[in-house]
Amino acid sequence: MPTWNLPTERPSLQAARIKLPAELTASIRVGATQLAMMGDQSQHKCREGNLEYTLDEHRHRLLGDEKTGESIPSFKPTSRRGSTRALLDGRNNGYSPKKILFAPATYNLAETTRMLDIARGVSRHEFAKDIFEVYFLSEGGQFERLIEKEGYTLKRSGPPLTDEKIAHIYAVNDEEKIGTIFTRQELVTKVTGDVASLKELQPIAVITGSNLSVPVACQITGTPLVWIVQSTWFEEFFASGAGVTDGIRFAPLKRIADFFVYIGIEFWMWYGFIRPVNAAAKHFDVKEYKPVFNFFKGDITLVAEPSGFSGIPLPENHFYVGPLLANQDFPIPDEVRNIPRDMPLVYFAMGSSGTATVVAQIIESFKGAPYRVIAPVKQLIKTKPDLEVPPNVLVTDWLPALQVSKMADISVIHGGIGTVMTAALAGKPVVGVGMQPEQRANIACLERKGFAVRLSKSKDLPKRLQEAIRSQLSNSEAKRKAEEYSMEMAKWNGPHNAADILYQKFGKAD
Template sequence: MMNIKETIIFAPETFNLAETTRSIEVAKECSHVFHCIFMGYSKKYSYLIEESNFTFIHLEPHLSDKQITQIMNVDQMNGIKHPFTYEHIKERVQNEKRLIKIYQPVSIVIGTTLSMFISSRVCNTPLVYIKPLAYTRPYFEEGYLPSPFTSMNLLAATIKKLFISIALRITYKPKSFTKVAKEENVSLPKYTIDALDADYNLITTTPEISQVYNLPDHYQYIGPVYAKLDVPIPKFFDHLPTDQPIIYFAMGSSGSPNIIVKLLHILSELKVTVVCPMKRMIKSQLHKLSFNENIILCDFLPAHKISKFIDLSIIHGGEGTVQTACLTGKPFLGFGLQQEQRVNINQCVRFGNALSFRKKDFTKARMEQLINHALSTRTIKEKALEIQQVLKDINGPENAAKFLIKHFTVT
């Protein structure tokens, strides 16, 4: 007798590369048990889903490039206007409900697909959120807060306590969400931080890095989940110079083209070779750019396969990018574009395998100093190897799949 697979809907925000690839990696690990389908509101990275042989359903309202930029700006605290109007959320929820009714999934796995916090509850479908620990209730209650809260003096301790108290008690939720939730007879949690929790929260780090060892029952560590793009290593890696450091420089899908270009110009003046898979990100500016020959621009790379070629990474603080850098066993420099990314970087700074930098460091002298310090400091290099050992045998996608199979396989 042939068993009919139950369905799981994966609903990352498909304009976000990290969320999209994270969902793909988990789906690959459980597709032998479940029928895995994907939905999203942007086609920006949907081709990666289809190339992985999963069905992608594009729902309305479609997110335009302008709206995606608005979301990114709010996320990075560079703006306050977001596209999630009442009409937008209302249409999302209606179309999500329709999709759930058609496919009857045993679970929905999300990234920051906020409308699903309403739709899943309306349909009584368990919601699983694969996410970082940063800026969750367990993080604020037990976690390490980066600067300016690291000083041990009384003032810093008092400010830290007040900051945590406020963060745990904020009740703000966009009016569009609360209005649609009320119309759907869905009760959202009182506090903002709890409203961003799903029924189950799979945390994509390890306690050795987060230093948070006690999680609530609806939380579980699964370990790193990051992109493993099935593309070959380009031939140019076989011909890289051997007389100067090789730097991998990537800023993820949330990277700013202007920041990427500015750093590339600085790096082009240093005695380093830079491999930068950000060609797509800065394509609108390529016609007016000119770099020295030590800058190699390309498209997506299998970042998890190039550790033997590189000496150092320069990255933004997206958790998957940070973890990929950690798994190279080489130091990295991190430039966080928003608070969660700064937390991810600072956890590694605290561990000892990374250095952080800000816009004030965007000078030739300062970047040269940071690179030389990371490459010449024995303890940083030793810590880079140590964190590689911590993470190398943890299969985050497999752990997530085991969770889904255990909780949602119908026997």
């Protein structure tokens, strides 16, 4: 008799699974046998649009080849209704849902909204919504309110980060200050709080994108860890020059330059971020992160971009899911909706991590320019009360980035992965001013695709920025390439794909 074969999982993940009650296990076996009697389900044909494929092929399209990490733009699970759904819906059998815990850096807008995007995907997924119960863990920050606004349960771990500490984190991250973002003792305290939270909640998995203490806590408690990253964080990308050396044509010279870029970035990451993490790991007698890039590898790692974004092949157990964007219901003020269109329109966004001095410098450079600017940077220039905003610049609070980006002719951004994915999906040419290596690398990926110009924040920025904006506004080829890439981006449903992989890996019955 044929059997019902669920996708296999790695032993480390299987070991972390919660055992089902005996009566539910028996029900699943009976249901599986009944389904198997209908025929070999691995060869049952499914449809998605005009495509037809078997269930085995369907699973492969989602999870891809685990050796190459190849996956697909979107995946819509096909299911039988009725009894099969009842078997998968644990609540119908008196089975408690599995807790899945998101642990964003809630002082960072892009990080918080990425996690919320996946959480929404889980809440809307045909199967995952009945299997998982979503929780959030916070270390403090102004964007906790976005989580609470959407009704998810928020648990705070340890003493919250102060505004002063958050400013210090950004200064180190943006290369404005030399130092470490946390001390050893601060991280030991944070890890202790995280361990207590994990022991209390007992989640089936923890998902993070930049929280430094949670990975150590997951090691201590044996909780599966899911990283949300982009390929510009990979060691292979930095080893190939991180986009910095793209202009060097002489191969031997490029290899030398690549080496020094790699050494510089590795030291920056180790000294500012991973050194205190390893000190905390050593304190708790768990594995340290060596080399430093191993820190960003979880039990599984979801890559929040379309395939081919950087050209770097995925390591084992990494999966493309597509872009994860800020989809919050920020209002569009009337002055933005009704901005005069008598001149070209520039969208100027620096996320939540743009450096105040650089943002102010850019705003001042817009004075007298032959275009209008929408600039949702109000939160970033609070420390610049004497800044004179030119009359052609409209400074606002946070806006729905994708909607407003589509209104503009070009985007000027700092290169965080959220702003990069938003600009690319909007299909408009880009001028990028990265604050730190990862942001510069993200912009380099768009530059390689032919619709971005990358600038240094420290080299005669006002003059070079205005030259780049004028060039991009009149660059029809950049506009064409941006529109083409936007159509490629639109094929991906990041929240759904992420939810699907989480369900396949952690939600399926044993």
